[in-house]
Amino acid sequence: MSADLQNRSAQAVEMAKQAGAKDAFVTASQTRDVQFEYRAGALEKVKDTTSRYLNVSVYADGRYSSHNTTDMNPERLERFVREAVAITRALEPDEHRRITPTELFSDRPTDELDLVDDNVAGISREQRIAWCEQLDEIATAHDRVISATAGIYDGTVNSASVSSNGFAGAHAETYCWYGTSITLRDEGDKRAEDGYYVGGQHVASLPAAGDVARVGLERALSRLHSEKGPTTKTTMLVDARAAGSLVGRLMGPANARRISQGQSFWADLIGTKAFSDKLSITDNPLMPRGFGSRHFDSEGISSRRLPIIENGVVRNVYVDTYHGSKTDMAPTTGSSSNRVITTGSQSLEELLGDVGEGVYVTSWLGGNADQTTGDFSLGLRGHMIENGEIGRPVGEMNVTGNLRDLFNQLELLGNDVYPYSATLSPSLVFGGVDFSGV
Amino acid sequence: MTIKRRAFLGHMAAGSAIITMPGFLQGCGVQSATVLGQATPDNPFMTWFGVDQAATARVMSELTASGADAADLYFQHSRTNSLTLEDGIVSNASSNIAQGVGLRVVVGEQTGYAFTEDLTQPSMLAAARTASAIASGSAVVAPQSFNPLAMGDLYTTSVPWSDVGVEQKLPILKFVEEKARAMDPAIEKVAVYWGDGDERVMVATLDGRLVTDHRPMARITVVVTARKGEDVQTGYSNIAAREEFNWYSEERLTAMVKEAVDRTMIQFEARRPPAGEMPVILASGASGILLHEAIGHGMEADFNRKGTSIYSDMIGKKVAEPFVTIVDQASIPRERGALNYDDEGNKAGKTVLVEDGILKSYLHDQISAKQYGLKPTGSGRRQSYKYAPMPRMSCTFMEDGPHTKEEIIAAVDHGIICETYTNGQVQIGAGDYTFYVKNGWLVENGKITAPIKDVNIIGNGPESLKRITMVANDARLDTGGWTCGKDGQSVPVSQGIPTVLVSNMTVGGENVG
Numbered sequence: 004m005s006a007d008l009q010n011r012s013a014q015a016v017e018m019a020k021q022a023g024a025k026d027a028f029v030t031a032s033q034t035r036d037v038q039f040e041y042r043a044g045a046l047e048k049v050k051d052t053t054s055r056y057l058n059v060s061v062y063a064d065g066r067y068s069s070h071n072t073t074d075m076n077p078e079r080l081e082r083f084v085r086e087a088v089a090i091t092r093a094l095e096p097d098e099h100r101r102i103t104p105t106e107l108f109s110d111r112p113t114d115e116l117d118l119v120d121d122n123v124a125g126i127s128r129e130q131r132i133a134w135c136e137q138l139d140e141i142a143t144a145h146d147r148v149i150s151a152t153a154g155i156y157d158g159t160v161n162s163a164s165v166s167s168n169g170f171a172g173a174h175a176e177t178y179c180w181y182g183t184s185i186t187l188r189d190e191g192d193k194r195a196e197d198g199y200y201v202g203g204q205h206v207a208s209l210p211a212a213g214d215v216a217r218v219g220l221e222r223a224l225s226r227l228h229s230e231k232g233p234t235t236k237t238t239m240l241v242d243a244r245a246a247g248s249l250v251g252r253l254m255g256p257a258n259a260r261r262i263s264q265g266q267s268f269w270a271d272l273i274g275t276k277a278f279s280d281k282l283s284i285t286d287n288p289l290m291p292r293g294f295g296s297r298h299f300d301s302e303g304i305s306s307r308r309l310p311i312i313e314n315g316v317v318r319n320v321y322v323d324t325y326h327g328s329k330t331d332m333a334p335t336t337g338s339s340s341n342r343v344i345t346t347g348s349q350s351l352e353e354l355l356g357d358v359g360e361g362v363y364v365t366s367w368l369g370g371n372a373d374q375t376t377g378d379f380s381l382g383l384r385g386h387m388i389e390n391g392e393i394g395r396p397v398g399e400m401n402v403t404g405n406l407r408d409l410f411n412q413l414e415l416l417g418n419d420v421y422p423y424s425a426t427l428s429p430s431l432v433f434g435g436v437d438f439s440g441v
Numbered sequence: 442m443t444i445k446r447r448a449f450l451g452h453m454a455a456g457s458a459i460i461t462m463p464g465f466l467q468g469c470g471v472q473s474a475t476v477l478g479q480a481t482p483d484n485p486f487m488t489w490f491g492v493d494q495a496a497t498a499r500v501m502s503e504l505t506a507s508g509a510d511a512a513d514l515y516f517q518h519s520r521t522n523s524l525t526l527e528d529g530i531v532s533n534a535s536s537n538i539a540q541g542v543g544l545r546v547v548v549g550e551q552t553g554y555a556f557t558e559d560l561t562q563p564s565m566l567a568a569a570r571t572a573s574a575i576a577s578g579s580a581v582v583a584p585q586s587f588n589p590l591a592m593g594d595l596y597t598t599s600v601p602w603s604d605v606g607v608e609q610k611l612p613i614l615k616f617v618e619e620k621a622r623a624m625d626p627a628i629e630k631v632a633v634y635w636g637d638g639d640e641r642v643m644v645a646t647l648d649g650r651l652v653t654d655h656r657p658m659a660r661i662t663v664v665v666t667a668r669k670g671e672d673v674q675t676g677y678s679n680i681a682a683r684e685e686f687n688w689y690s691e692e693r694l695t696a697m698v699k700e701a702v703d704r705t706m707i708q709f710e711a712r713r714p715p716a717g718e719m720p721v722i723l724a725s726g727a728s729g730i731l732l733h734e735a736i737g738h739g740m741e742a743d744f745n746r747k748g749t750s751i752y753s754d755m756i757g758k759k760v761a762e763p764f765v766t767i768v769d770q771a772s773i774p775r776e777r778g779a780l781n782y783d784d785e786g787n788k789a790g791k792t793v794l795v796e797d798g799i800l801k802s803y804l805h806d807q808i809s810a811k812q813y814g815l816k817p818t819g820s821g822r823r824q825s826y827k828y829a830p831m832p833r834m835s836c837t838f839m840e841d842g843p844h845t846k847e848e849i850i851a852a853v854d855h856g857i858i859c860e861t862y863t864n865g866q867v868q869i870g871a872g873d874y875t876f877y878v879k880n881g882w883l884v885e886n887g888k889i890t891a892p893i894k895d896v897n898i899i900g901n902g903p904e905s906l907k908r909i910t911m912v913a914n915d916a917r918l919d920t921g922g923w924t925c926g927k928d929g930q931s932v933p934v935s936q937g938i939p940t941v942l943v944s945n946m947t948v949g950g951e952n953v954g
Contacts, residue, residue, distance in 0.1 A: 042747070050554040051571045054541075054827065068534035073541060073558040083538065090534055093607035094524075097532030128574075150747045186749040186870045192903065193751055194870030229871070231947065234717040264527060265630040265666035266675050329528070369866035369875030370897040370949075375666065375675040378713075380897035380949035382866070382875035399873050401897045401949030403716060437951050439716030 005173035008033060008163035011075075015059055016167050018081055022088040026062035026102040028170070028303065031055070032162035037126070039155040041135035047152070059084060060102075061091045067100035067325075099328040103302045107324070107334060108170050111298055111305040117291045120205040123157055123177035131155045134212045138183045141216035145224070147187040149194060153216070156180045156202075170303040179206050183216050185223040195226035197366075201423055204292055222365075225386075225396060232387060232397030232440040238361030238414075239402060239436040240354055240388060243421035245364050246428040250284070250344060253406050256374035257311065258337070259326035268377040268407055272317040279413035280315040281347075288340035295340035295425035304336050311342075315411075344428040347416035351430050354417050356391040362400075362438055363388050370401070377406040400440040409433055486643040486653040490516045490542070491560055494586040497645050499562070501583040503569035504544050505647060508578025511807055512647040513785060515543040516560075517826040519640040520603060521658075526614040526633040534607065543826035544572045547808060550746075551575050554829045587651035593781020595774045596683035598657050602639040605686050610635055613689050617663050620698040625706055629673075630666040644786035652786035658777070658933065659684040660922045663698055665705045676705030676879075681777045681922030681933070704861060704880060711894035714883055716950030720856035721898065721943045722849055722884065727862050727919040729936030731943075732767055732837050734865040734874035735902040738927070740769075740794050740802075741820070741832040742809035744869050751872035751903060752800065760800045761906040764842040767795040769804060771819060771835035777922060778836040778935035782819070785830050789819035794837075795906070804832045824930040834925060838937035842912020846940040849911045851887040857948060858882040858889065859898065872902035897949040905943055913940035 008031040019027035038050040057080070060069045070087040074080065138153035157179040165171050182200025189195045199219035201209050209215075241249055256267035288297050288306035298306055302324055310318040322330075323337025349357065363386045370381030380403040387394040410433075417430035487493055492500075497514065505512050518540045525533040541558040542565060553575030555568040614633045621631040638658035645651050662679035678701035682688065723731055736752070744750035771780040771789035780789040785807050793801045805813065806821030809832060821830035850858070858881050865876035875897055883891045918937035925934045 045551065046575065047550055048552045048554065048829070049575045050829070051574075052554075052556050052827065054556070054558060067532060068536075070536045070538075072538040074538055075559070087536070090536065090607055093611075094534055095530040095532050095611075097530055100532055150749050152747075186747075189871070192754060193872060194749060196749065196868060196870035226871070264632055264664075265668070265673060266664070270673075368868060368873060368899065369864065369877060371863050371877040371895075373675070373879075373895055375673055376895075378895040380877065380895055382873075382897050382899045382949075384873075398871065399899050399901060399947055401716070401875075401899055401947060403713060403896060403949035403951055437716055439718075439947055439949050441718060441947075 004033065004161045005163050005175060008161060009165060009171065009173060011057065012163050012165035015057060015080070015084055016165050018084040019059060019061055019088060020167060022085045024061045024063045024088050024091070026167045028060040028102060028164065028166040030058045030162055030164040032160065034158060034160045036156070036158040039131045039135060041139055041153040042150065044139070046132070046135070059087050061087050062100065062102050063088055063091045065096035065098065065100070066091045066094045067097065068094060099325050101324070101328070102166060102168055103170070103304060103324050105168055107304045109305065111172070112289055112307070114289045115291065116289065116296045116298070118176040118204050118296060120177045122206050123179055124159055126157055126179070126206065134181055137212035138181065138216040141213045142183040142185050142220055145187070145220060147227070149186045149188055151183055151185045153183045154181060164303060166303060172299050172303065174297060177204050178202060179209065181209070181212060181215065183219045185219055187223050187227060189227055195223055195229065197222040197226055208292070226384070227396070229384070229396040229398045231399040232362065232438065234439050234441060236435055236437055238358050239364060239433045240358050240361060241364045241431045241433070242351070243417065243419050243428055243430045245366050246431045247421055247424045247426035248367060249431070250342065250426055250428050252372050252379060253410055254284070254311070254339065254342065255372070258321040259323060259330050259332050261374060262320065263326045263330045266375050268375060269317065269320055273320065274317065276316045277407060278312060278315040278410040281413050281416060282315050282410055283313050283345040284311045285309065285343045286311055286340055287343050290341050293341040293425065297340055300336045300338060302337060304334060306336070306340065309335050340425070342426045345416060346418045346420060346429045349415065349417055351417055351419050354415055354430055354432055355388055355393065357415060358388050358432060359391050361388045362397070363393055372406055379404060379406050397440070400438055403437050403439065409436070412436070486516070486641060489518065489641060490643060496562055497587060498583060498585050500544070500565045500569050501645060501647065503566050504546055504573055505583050506580045507573045507576035508548060509546045509576060509581050509647060510549060510811070511547040513545050514645045515545070515784060515823070515826050516643040517541060517640065519638065519825065521636060521638040522602070524607070524610055524614060524635040526618055529618065531611050531614055539825060541826040543828070544568050545829055546572050546576055548576045548578070550808060550812070552829055556826050581647070583647065584649035587645045588649055589651040589653065592653055592655070595772060595779050595781050596657055598685040600685055602637040602657055602685070605637070609686065613661070613694070616691070617661065617694055617698055620695055621663055621665055621702060624698065624702040625667060627667040627669055627706070628665055628702070629668050632664040634662040636660040642784070644782070644784070646786050650786050652782045654781050657683050657685060659688055661689070661697070662922070663701045665701050667705050669709055672709060674705055674708040676708060677701050678704065679922050680920045682920065683775050683777060683779055707880060707892045708894055711880060711892035713951040714857050714893045714896060714948055716948065718945050718947050720853050721946045721948065722853060722856060722858040723938060723941045723943065724858055724860040725846070725913070725915045725940045726917050726937060727921055728859060728941065729838055729919060729938040730862050730865045730876045731905070732839055732938060733834060733925070733934070733936050734867040734876060735900065735905045736767060736794060737769065737834045737837045738867050739869055739872065739902055740804055742803035742805045742813065743832050745803050746809045746812050750869050755800045758800055759798050760903060761795055761798040761909055763798045764912050765795055765798050765906070765909055766793065766840040767837070768793050768840065769820070769834050769837045773836050773918070776836045776918060776935040777933045778834070780835055783821045783830070784823045785817065785821035787817045787819045787821065789835065792818045792820065804834065806830055806832045822932050824932060828930050831928065833927065833932055834934050836918065836935035836937070838918060839912065839916065839939060839941065841914045841916045841939050844911045844913045846913045846915055849913055849940055849942045850884060850889065852911065852942065853884045854886060856884050857893060858884055867902070873899065874902055875899045898946050900943070900946045905946065908944040909941055910944045911942040915939045
């Protein structure tokens with residue numbers, strides 16, 4: 004597979020050069036996806052697909068553009084590449100638009116990332132149905148269940164990239180996810196809903212389907228009789244899964260593109276103590292079985308560990324070659340891989356005990372943040388923390404503040420990392436947070 | 442339909458937004474080599490996709506060989522082009538060509554789905570066999586030929602996007618940038634993002650219909666960053682429609698730029714409102730986001746046939762005051778959410794969700810319509826050939842009511858006006874929904890007193906409908922480029938509303954006592 008894709012990419016590089024490009028960076032990809040969904044004792048949806056694309060980045064006459072197609076017909080592909088070069092020439096020249104310098108390709112790591120499980124391609128229809136039945140049996144084992152949908156999602160992604168200045172690399176990864184979404188009858192017309200999914204590159208690494216459904220049902224049951232919580236300033240404990248998305252919002256503008264456009268509250272933070280000294284975040288592309296693991300990024304830059312925040316001090320941001328050149332920052336990588344947040348020593352129960360009174364957030368509902376100022380306001384679901392324990396379920400509440408201030412108010416971190424994400428965060432505790440509710 | 446197309450907001454036009462730019466839509470071009478301005482050939486869609494009646498019939502026959510209640514082949518070719526202006530130059534372009542056919546078999550509530558990007562007979566037959574594996578019955582009689590239905594005329598173009606060259610587009614981006622820079626000396630950065638799309642769809646159905654549609658899309662966004670001392674603020678505005686090149690008049694572009702600059706500059710003065718429950722006035726236009734989240738999604742019939750929506754048992758019941766009528770309508774010419782036919786080949790039209798306060802109809806696709814014994818409402822949509830269709834909104838709006846904007850503002854002692862938005866979300870079962878207000882105004886003693894920004898608002902769908910106590914007579918559709926996501930599929934939508942008062946919602950805010 005990867006040899007075919009590599010050839011396809013190399014041919015497209017040649018086509019681009021023949022059409023007059025000075026340089027080209029081409030990625031070819033092919034993906035197999037299988038999806039089974041099961042509800043009310045029967046398969047509801049089966050989807051089985053193979054898709055592909057070719058992406059060509061063209062550098063010609065000091066100009067740049069990028070083009071994508073799913074059409075691999077050789078004649079049309081050649082025309083597509085010719086046209087890509089012609090479009091490039093119709094743009095304005097930009098001295099910062101240059102193909103990735105070869106020195107950034109060097110020292111590519113060879114760490115075993117363990118991203119492929121050959122068993123995934125062999126998962127049978129019977130196996131998928133058996134998982135569906137196991138999920139369904141547990142997920143529907145409560146008299147309040149209105150509907151439970153079990154889902155199995157698995158597949159294989161292959162890609163290969165070739166550049167006109169000597170880059171060649173391939174990436175392959177398998178995946179298998181399963182879980183269930185559950186809706187329960189609540190008071191009046193209301194339905195309580197939640198679910199749980201797990202996934203990984205390796206089938207054998209997944210918890211048993213029945214155990215996954217059990218967590219999903221517990222999560223849904225915990226939403227029953229939810230009420231609006233109070234308008235108050237108090238401590239916020241964010242569970243590990245929800246914490247990952249909050250960290251994602253913090254890091255959204257931590258890149259040279261945003262900074263160069265004046266759209267980042269990280270603009271002047273490098274080298275400064277900007278956040279709580281309890282906060283350290285590293286981008287680690289070389290973790291075995293990490294959801295964001297890779298040997299090189301989309302520009303071909305060799306992967307390496309990148310400290311982003313160390314004890315509250317900002318060390319690096321994400322820098323791609325173009326915006327790095329514009330902002331005089333050395334390229335690191337333009338996109339995140341695995342974002343690893345330091346852990347504390349306490350379990351969730353111990354954190355709850357320490358917090359005593361506050362709000363325990365288990366998921367977000369909508370909301371947004373201004374990446375220029377860091378101002379944010381998010382909807383939430385969760386529970387009140389009462390006497391150091393999880394209390395009554397609450398929802399229809401907002402939490403509002405500024406991301407930079409919030410991560411200065413980080414007081415405690417748990418030891419309970421949520422594993423099914425490329426952002427690996429434990430539960431986080433923030434002091435003095437504004438909630439709006441009743 | 443009495444909705445007016447964007448009336449300019451006058452003194453209320455201010456605010457700003459982070460750009461969470463959804464991807465520029467699936468579009469579709471005639472051939473993969475026309476961006477520089479070659480002519481478009483006539484478009485017999487079958488010729489375009491390289492198939493004929495017999496080949497299509499053969500694939501349909503294979504697709505339904507193990508039985509089917511319904512089946513369709515969804516051929517699609519889309520081409521999107523985008524351009525970026527940053528720091529004064531247009532030095533980044535991209536294009537995306539996506540072509541394929543999606544094959545679907547429906548048996549009762551069961552769906553088998555496959556697609557292929559290789560439109561050769563062997564590949565299509567193989568995909569048909571894969572999709573048909575959901576069924577285990579005997580073959581149905583597939584049509585020998587397909588009857589072409591008349592094409593719709595909601596968004597006919599004289600020049601397709603595939604015939605518009607890059608050199609024609611560049612001056613538009615430059616114009617927008619220069620206008621923005623000239624409007625305020627505090628402006629440090631201007632970015633302009635261009636997207637055009639051209640999409641060709643052909644649906645062949647088991648009941649012998651052949652539906653074709655040619656869908657254009659135009660969109661432009663301007664992002665402005667301004668500085669006053671240490672204080673930096675970013676704002677944006679965008680416009681989008683199923684339109685062609687000449688839609689971009691100087692007047693239209695200038696209005697968009699002014700809106701972006703106003704939204705940016707007002708943020709230097711704007712503050713957070715106090716936190717908690719209060720009356721909320723929704724300004725006309727983009728506030729239609731309330732309808733999209735508070736009721737629209739909950740009325741999509743896939744949730745209701747499964748019983749998972751809070752609206753599952755409410756048809757025929759009173760859900761709002763008698764002056765509240767809420768409609769989803771795809772047949773509004775050139776709107777971003779407009780469609781001649783939906784993606785199952787059914788005529789798209791108008792569905793009344795709430796009429797005079799009574800809940801009337803869900804939005805149906807074929808599967809749910811059959812289960813409810815109703816005709817489909819033409820609401821079956823999909824992101825692309827890669828996905829099976831499901832019930833979706835198109836252009837969702839509330840009709841005019843008996844009040845005026847001035848009466849509504851005068852009726853509020855202490856509350857806020859919401860004016861511009863970045864995004865929203867809903868939980869279908871609990872009915873809780875949110876929308877993020879990028880800017881608005883504080884209202885005290887019946888008067889607008891100060892600008893506010895960056896607050897999330899949260900409410901419960903059915904409760905909010907009951908709490909709509911006033912509806913003004915100034916309904917209009919928003920012209921922003923809204924994209925709706927559901928189950929991993931994004932589709933373009935429109936929304937609109939007159940000025941409305943919701944008597945109580947929970948507003949995110951600071952300075953909690």
